[in-house]
Amino acid sequence: xxxxxxxxxxxxxxxxxxxxxxxxxxxxxxxxxxxxxxxxxxxxxxxxxxxxxxxxxxxxxxxxxxxxxxxxxxxxxxxxxxxxxxxxxxxxxxxxxxxxxxxxxxxxxxxxxxxxxxxxxxxxxxxxxxxxxxxxxxxxxxxxxxxxxxxxxxxxxxxxxxxxxxxxxxxxxxxxxxxxxxxxxxxxxxxxxxxxxxxxxxxxxxxxxxxxxxxxxxxxxxxxxxxxxxxxxxxxxxxxxxxxxxxxxx
Amino acid sequence: xxxxxxxxxxxxxxxxxxxxxxxxxxxxxxxxxxxxxxxxxxxxxxxxxxxxxxxxxxxxxxxxxxxxxxxxxxxxxxxxxxxxxxxxxxxxxxxxxxxxxxxxxxxxxxxxxxxxxxxxxxxxxxxxxxxxxxxxxxxxxxxxxxxxxxxxxxxxxxxxxxxxxxxxxxxxxxxxxxxxxxxxxxxxxxxxxxxxxxxxxxxxxxxxxxxxxxxxxxxxxxxxxxxxxxxxxxxxxxxxxxxxxxxxxxxxxxxxxxxxxxxxxxxx
Numbered sequence: 259x260x261x262x263x264x265x266x267x268x269x270x271x272x273x274x275x276x277x278x279x280x281x282x283x284x285x286x287x288x289x290x291x292x293x294x295x296x297x298x299x300x301x302x303x304x305x306x307x308x309x310x311x312x313x314x315x316x317x318x319x320x321x322x323x324x325x326x327x328x329x330x331x332x333x334x335x336x337x338x339x340x341x342x343x344x345x346x347x348x349x350x351x352x353x354x355x356x357x358x359x360x361x362x363x364x365x366x367x368x369x370x371x372x373x374x375x376x377x378x379x380x381x382x383x384x385x386x387x388x389x390x391x392x393x394x395x396x397x398x399x400x401x402x403x404x405x406x407x408x409x410x411x412x413x414x415x416x417x418x419x420x421x422x423x424x425x426x427x428x429x430x431x432x433x434x435x436x437x438x439x440x441x442x443x444x445x446x447x448x449x450x451x452x453x454x455x456x457x458x459x460x461x462x463x464x465x466x467x468x469x470x471x472x473x474x475x476x477x478x479x480x481x482x483x484x485x486x487x488x489x490x491x492x493x494x495x496x497x498x499x500x501x502x503x504x505x506x507x508x
Numbered sequence: 509x510x511x512x513x514x515x516x517x518x519x520x521x522x523x524x525x526x527x528x529x530x531x532x533x534x535x536x537x538x539x540x541x542x543x544x545x546x547x548x549x550x551x552x553x554x555x556x557x558x559x560x561x562x563x564x565x566x567x568x569x570x571x572x573x574x575x576x577x578x579x580x581x582x583x584x585x586x587x588x589x590x591x592x593x594x595x596x597x598x599x600x601x602x603x604x605x606x607x608x609x610x611x612x613x614x615x616x617x618x619x620x621x622x623x624x625x626x627x628x629x630x631x632x633x634x635x636x637x638x639x640x641x642x643x644x645x646x647x648x649x650x651x652x653x654x655x656x657x658x659x660x661x662x663x664x665x666x667x668x669x670x671x672x673x674x675x676x677x678x679x680x681x682x683x684x685x686x687x688x689x690x691x692x693x694x695x696x697x698x699x700x701x702x703x704x705x706x707x708x709x710x711x712x713x714x715x716x717x718x719x720x721x722x723x724x725x726x727x728x729x730x731x732x733x734x735x736x737x738x739x740x741x742x743x744x745x746x747x748x749x750x751x752x753x754x755x756x757x758x759x760x761x762x763x764x765x766x767x768x769x770x771x772x773x774x775x776x
Contacts, residue, residue, distance in 0.1 A: 335646075340647040346639060346641050347641070348644075348645075349639075359648070360649075360650070364648070
């Protein structure tokens, strides 16, 4: 489904991604872990060409993303869902219009079909009661759910999540992670989840990648990653477990 | 040593500012070209344009009404003693009318519009940029430039002339109030005097240049907002600089357009 080959990206003199290569198979849940500022979000933005990489190749369903013109790229983007860190809901639109927006712009559904789809995705994320609310009236967790609903309403084949649980309390964080897993199973999408939340990774991951300073330092199962003897991985998980226990105690 | 370091820092800051200035000019030019590239391409965002025109009109309506009235009043109050000195008080309605129609109405309205609208657009698009809403549109295969930028520039370009015509009438009314304070004149007589002095050729260039001013306000506001960086601090900066740049450009283009008008129609 998704293949990244030797991807590199730098901002001025700072190398953010350094020769990154990996693959995500059809229906797989791939979790990319790493400390803040190691290039995880940049990687996701390169995949959808919000950022142009300096070198390397990106293939989605065997199409070279970097060689597509804008029209072809937009056709491909219709098959990709993206959940932003801040959910990125359109402030000036109600929940209904946020969900309706991509359907009106990119597809030819009748108003009745659109309404059915909106109701259906909002039921999936358990937020039907918020259909006429404005984004400013929603909590952080609700915004994430609506963002998720907007991303899946077009039934994408590939779903990209940028820190889906950041800024949420542990309970809501777990609920969002469970929801992502449920949706992935029911819609049979390929998912790439960027996070530094270990709990989220434990719930979602079929496979995990660890990024450090723009390089992949581990690619395998999460169990193998957590039991690795690599000094960086030991430190990373030690801090994550400490953080987790602190937030749980709070 | 300290003075040399200060001078070096100042030089660096000056170089940075000059570079930023040229980047901005190039950006504004690109935005203008992109506008004409997309404005004729379907789908036409009629609903969005109408919505923005309504919002911009309503947002600016109260302030231009008050300012227009006061400007008319003050101009008439200032002109009256000067004309009285030359025994030409009867020319007051005509001379005030020409000033308002040809220059004051269009420029004052454009400057107020720039202050109110350009900053609003800069802040709105800037916050959309920093909260990744523009990225979300792009990832959703929606052209954010066409949806957010083209519609706003179009709305600004066409709502400003409407507001200008309104402000001209309000200013003329303000001037009449000032005239009433010193002379006993009916409104019909006053309006007749104004219309006798102000020719069609006075009004047209004044109104036409407001299309250019509206375009400037739209382009500067959207450019500053759309290219916002550095989070919320950047949003504030975008909003402020949008007002400064658009006001300055309005005055520069006014100078150019007045010169062109006088060159093309010397009798106007």
